Amino acid sequence: MGNRAAGEVAEGNVRNVRNVGAAVFLGALFGWSSLAAQSKAVGLAYQLTHSVNADPSLSPDGKRMVFISVLNGREQLFAINRDGTGSVQLTRDDADHEDPAWSPDGRTIAFVRISADTERIHLMNADGTGVHPLTPAGVRTVHPNWSPDRTRVAYCTDDDLKPPHKNPAQIYSIDVRTGTVTQLISGGVNTYPVWSPDGTKLAFRRMLGEMNSEVFVANADGTQAHNVTNHPAFDGWPDWSPDGHRIAFASNRNWNYQIFVMNEDGSGVRLLANTEGRATAPKWAKDGKSVYFSNCRKVDFGTDCEIFVARDSVP
Numbered sequence: 311m312g313n314r315a316a317g318e319v320a321e322g323n324v325r326n327v328r329n330v331g332a333a334v335f336l337g338a339l340f341g342w343s344s345l346a347a348q349s350k351a352v353g354l355a356y357q358l359t360h361s362v363n364a365d366p367s368l369s370p371d372g373k374r375m376v377f378i379s380v381l382n383g384r385e386q387l388f389a390i391n392r393d394g395t396g397s398v399q400l401t402r403d404d405a406d407h408e409d410p411a412w413s414p415d416g417r418t419i420a421f422v423r424i425s426a427d428t429e430r431i432h433l434m435n436a437d438g439t440g441v442h443p444l445t446p447a448g449v450r451t452v453h454p455n456w457s458p459d460r461t462r463v464a465y466c467t468d469d470d471l472k473p474p475h476k477n478p479a480q481i482y483s484i485d486v487r488t489g490t491v492t493q494l495i496s497g498g499v500n501t502y503p504v505w506s507p508d509g510t511k512l513a514f515r516r517m518l519g520e521m522n523s524e525v526f527v528a529n530a531d532g533t534q535a536h537n538v539t540n541h542p543a544f545d546g547w548p549d550w551s552p553d554g555h556r557i558a559f560a561s562n563r564n565w566n567y568q569i570f571v572m573n574e575d576g577s578g579v580r581l582l583a584n585t586e587g588r589a590t591a592p593k594w595a596k597d598g599k600s601v602y603f604s605n606c607r608k609v610d611f612g613t614d615c616e617i618f619v620a621r622d623s624v625p
Contacts, residue, residue: 360612364590364604367410372596375409376419400438411454420454420463431465455504464503478518494532495612502547507554515546525559538576551598557594557602569603571622582619
């Protein structure tokens with residue numbers, strides 16, 4: 311050790327002794343009770359501000375996502391880069407906007423516009439311009455999903471007309487160019503339709519009684535629908551992986567809603583991430599390696615909803 315280093319150590323030791331001495335002196339001068347009061351809190355802090363960001367949908371190149379953010383009491387649509395930067399507000403009108411879905415060619419976004427007693431799927435350009443209705447007027451339609459060739463949008467009728475009880479809901483597809491509507495799934499409560507990447511199959515959620523919902527898979531025309539989750543919990547919100555071999559879904563089988571991944575036939579179920587709160591609406595990254603989803607948690611006297619991402623470790 312050099313002379314300078316030795317001197318610095320000695321000087322530090324002197325400072326420490328002085329600090330201890332000062333503390334003893336202050337304790338004697340002001341009393342130990344005063345120092346104790348400065349180390350023991352007299353109240354509890356709680357979180358005052360809260361935010362809601364939810365329901366991500368990725369652009370076809372995987373670089374951007376559109377999502378819901380509550381602003382001044384309204385659900386508005388924003389677009390950001392995949393890493394969370396470059397936020398741009400897309401909708402600004404006095405209505406709520408839900409279920410955004412980016413088209414396969416990246417040019418159009420489908421979403422649900424809610425105003426007064428209307429709940430109708432609309433289309434807009436990716437920059438927020440050119441908003442116009444897609445589904446027929448007078449029918450409450452939700453959860454749009456694009457066909458891989460962009461020619462059709464699958465959707466369902468609203469199953470929450472009188473919550474908390476569910477009402478019958480059917481799944482349809484609509485031709486984007488002609489407006490022709492085709493019924494695909496009927497009978498019971500059927501929601502959250504999503505086409506497989508090759509367009510040959512359709513995954514969706516079906517309620518089986520009041521206390522159970524399952525992920526079903528059918529042919530693209532709605533035939534041969536069959537249960538692939540077969541679990542007594544609430545399973546739903548399915549999304550196909552880009553290769554079509556896996557399905558991400560949300561379930562409360564571990565009490566809280568969390569995101570799971572399974573093979574397309576329902577086998578090989580595994581928990582994606584051990585989250586706390588209510589995790590729903592999973593969406594695969596375009597490389598099939600990660601899943602984006604919404605997670606809402608009660609914090610003190612409010613609720614926070616944010617977008618999470620977790621990497622899938624493919625067996």
